[in-house]
Amino acid sequence: MGLALLSLVLMFADSRFDFLGRVRYYIAIVVTPLHLMADLPSRTSDAFHNFFKTRTDLEDDNLRLQDEMLMLQFKLQKLDHLDAENQRLNELLKATYIIDDVAVRAQLLGESPDPFSKRVIINKGSNEGVFIGQPVIDAHGLMGQVVQVEPLTSWVLLITDPLHATPVQVNRNGLRAIAAGTSDILHQLMLENVSITADIQVGDELVTSGLDQRLPAGYPVGVVSSVKNDPGQSFANIKVTPSAQLDRSRNVLLLFSSAESKAARAAAKIEASGNALQPTPHVEGRQ
Secondary structure, eight states: OHHHHHHHHHHHHHHHHOTTHHHHHHHHHHHHHHHHHHHHHHHHHHHHHHHSOOHHHHHHHHHHHHHHHHHHHHHHTTHHHHHHHHHHOGGGGGSOOOOOEEEEEEEEEEEOSOTTOOEEEESOOGGGTOOTTOEEEOSSSEEEEEEEEOSSOEEEEETTSTTOEEEEEETTTOOEEEEEEOSSSSOOEEEESOBTTSOOOTTOEEEEOOTTSSSOTTOEEEEEEEEEOOTTSSBOEEEEEESSOTTTOOEEEEEEEHHHHHHHHHHHHHHHHHHHHOOOOOOOOOO
């Protein structure tokens, strides 16, 4: 009882006259390091968690940023072509020239071992709706077309292969031509059957014309690197450097129109479900 009464007296005196203020000051000085020591493990754990971010997280962030950059570059590819078209044809400003393509990301798995065949294999196949003739681009321009489809992979014929020809037009003036692959080990294109009087210059950008009804119009194909006119010849010798990084790109995009995308994916689902439901044939043993 005496201790309780003493406590009440001290509390009253402290509240009125700050009787114990000095004592609390010195106690706080003594106790503060103890609080800091008690909180140290938690603060250290948080610091290590923030500093040592896992390799998996970093790789996931890197892949996500690569995907975002690739999609942004894909969307920007056609701006130059659309601007040139609008300058040449003012009436296009009143038209709805909206490209309706859907892009699906894929990765290169390897190249053809045949030195005379410029083909690469990608990690998308018929299960994802890939079809023969489908355009393939990278972040810089047209790479080629799908020529062989398996369930999980597909082969892409590059635009520089001797068997490939791409209908193109000069972005500066709309001049149409055919850009054919060459047998050269370097990735080069040649413009076929272009008159020596044609208005084409070194540095002209070539884009897909869309006249083959397979490749959509306006995607970068290459840049004219040399123009040689021989007075004794009817056609000019014109070399083109591809816009796509054919020997360096690892990430590519498969182009679908919205209708092709829906049809191809629906067909892939039907085929997959059909294979799953197909009964195993019964083979009777010989008597």
